[in-house]
Amino acid sequence: MLELTLIEGVSMKFAWIQAGSFLMGSPDSEIDRLDNEAQHKVIISKPFHLGIYEVTQKQYMAVMGNNPSEFKRGGGANGERRPVEKVSWHEASEFCLKASELTGRRLRLPSEAEWEYACRAGSVTQFNTGETLSSEQANHVGDFTLEQLREMSRDSDRAAKLLDGKMTSPVGSYPPNAWGLYDMHGNVFEWCADWYGEYARGGQRDPRGPDDGTMRVVRGGSWYTYPEFCRSAYRNGLAPERRYSDFGFRAALD
Numbered sequence: 001m002l003e004l005t006l007i008e009g010v011s012m013k014f015a016w017i018q019a020g021s022f023l024m025g026s027p028d029s030e031i032d033r034l035d036n037e038a039q040h041k042v043i044i045s046k047p048f049h050l051g052i053y054e055v056t057q058k059q060y061m062a063v064m065g066n067n068p069s070e071f072k073r074g075g076g077a078n079g080e081r082r083p084v085e086k087v088s089w090h091e092a093s094e095f096c097l098k099a100s101e102l103t104g105r106r107l108r109l110p111s112e113a114e115w116e117y118a119c120r121a122g123s124v125t126q127f128n129t130g131e132t133l134s135s136e137q138a139n140h141v142g143d144f145t146l147e148q149l150r151e152m153s154r155d156s157d158r159a160a161k162l163l164d165g166k167m168t169s170p171v172g173s174y175p176p177n178a179w180g181l182y183d184m185h186g187n188v189f190e191w192c193a194d195w196y197g198e199y200a201r202g203g204q205r206d207p208r209g210p211d212d213g214t215m216r217v218v219r220g221g222s223w224y225t226y227p228e229f230c231r232s233a234y235r236n237g238l239a240p241e242r243r244y245s246d247f248g249f250r251a252a253l254d
Contacts (some may be wrong), residue, residue, distance in 0.1 A: 012053075024103070049254075086243040109193040187222060
């Protein structure tokens, strides 16, 4: 593990991610899979560091001088340890640039391929926890009964009442994956560096997504989403200027 000081008293911890290869996307047999998850072999040719936690409100405040998050409840160490959210892709990228200037090391958003490789941590199942994801393993909408979930899908007002009180959790509140990374499933969606688009055909080496586009990749699911949106292979795109209370990021380090 590497610990990098941002300013006195505020640091970030990174896990060492070895180079390797994996099957990115999901097999046709995976439950809840989407058409944009075509499975293909990917080689990650260079090792890198990845934040063991999502960037916290304390870290973001130290670098950017503001805290846009909706969930600041708890105050003190508890509030500061929640992931920063309501940040756009542009703001997440700016944080990495400013943190690079402060530390003399190059921080950046991970590529989509790096993100999934790190999330899986050698697993080939729907989640890095296996074929299921419980509310003891990640912060997501996993603690409702099937009937409650059906009610939520039918009635938005009822959904709002059921979700009242749900929010982000302090980073590190749930067990890490096999490579020591926390909250790769749930808590907040995480921005990736790539433009969103269909996967290129065939095997890929260090893919970086399309050359341009209108949406940036988000990964990992959140406190606000059902388990199927937390799957290792689940991917979506969002306009880079968007900000939501279940969107944050984690930083990579070369």
